[in-house]
Amino acid sequence: MQLKFYSTTIFRETPKVTFFDAGLDVSNGCDVVIHSKEAISPPDDFKDEQYYVHEHQIDHNLVITGERKFVLINPSWNEPHHVIYLNRSMGALEIPIGTYHRSISGKEGSIVLNQPRRDKSFDPSKEFIPQKLDKLSLIKARKSLPVYWIWENDQIKRVRINPFKRKIKTLI
Numbered sequence: 001m002q003l004k005f006y007s008t009t010i011f012r013e014t015p016k017v018t019f020f021d022a023g024l025d026v027s028n029g030c031d032v033v034i035h036s037k038e039a040i041s042p043p044d045d046f047k048d049e050q051y052y053v054h055e056h057q058i059d060h061n062l063v064i065t066g067e068r069k070f071v072l073i074n075p076s077w078n079e080p081h082h083v084i085y086l087n088r089s090m091g092a093l094e095i096p097i098g099t100y101h102r103s104i105s106g107k108e109g110s111i112v113l114n115q116p117r118r119d120k121s122f123d124p125s126k127e128f129i130p131q132k133l134d135k136l137s138l139i140k141a142r143k144s145l146p147v148y149w150i151w152e153n154d155q156i157k158r159v160r161i162n163p164f165k166r167k168i169k170t171l172i
């Protein structure tokens with residue numbers, strides 16, 4: 001499964017100033033999600049992980065400050081479990097419809113700009129209800145070995161870690 005990242009256009013970058021175009025032609029919304037210090041969206045329900053899953057919205061998440069770890073679960077994919085260590089340089093991560101997802105910030109917190117594509121049936125009262133992984137296919141997908149997406153040497157790399165050989169295999 002190839003995830004899609006929309007790159008931004010940087011106009012100017014100096015040690016103290018970064019100025020870039022974050023606009024996406026495909027988007028018709030503009031949401032900001034601020035994590036002050038350590039936070040998870042959506043938060044755990046006691047010990048159970050919770051996820052968002054959209055029916056009428058494709059997300060495009062761009063980190064503005066900090067780093068945000070995204071977990072994506074989609075049993076219909078040949079690789080159903082992805083962990084993305086998203087930073088600004090990687091661009092806006094697309095999260096397709098029907099994909100269970102959550103995001104986690106470290107101690108420093110992070111700010112994410114989500115520029116979604118919403119269809120005419122979008123209803124905010126239904127679209128953002130946290131969900132548990134309550135189907136066998138979802139639980140199996142969550143337990144499967146994830147594909148990791150990281151930023152290394154100025155490019156996006158997807159890697160798998162073999163827990164038995166403790167080997168890291170670069171897939172791109």
Ligand SMILES: [Fe+2]
Binds near residue numbers: 054059
């Ligand atoms: Fe979302």
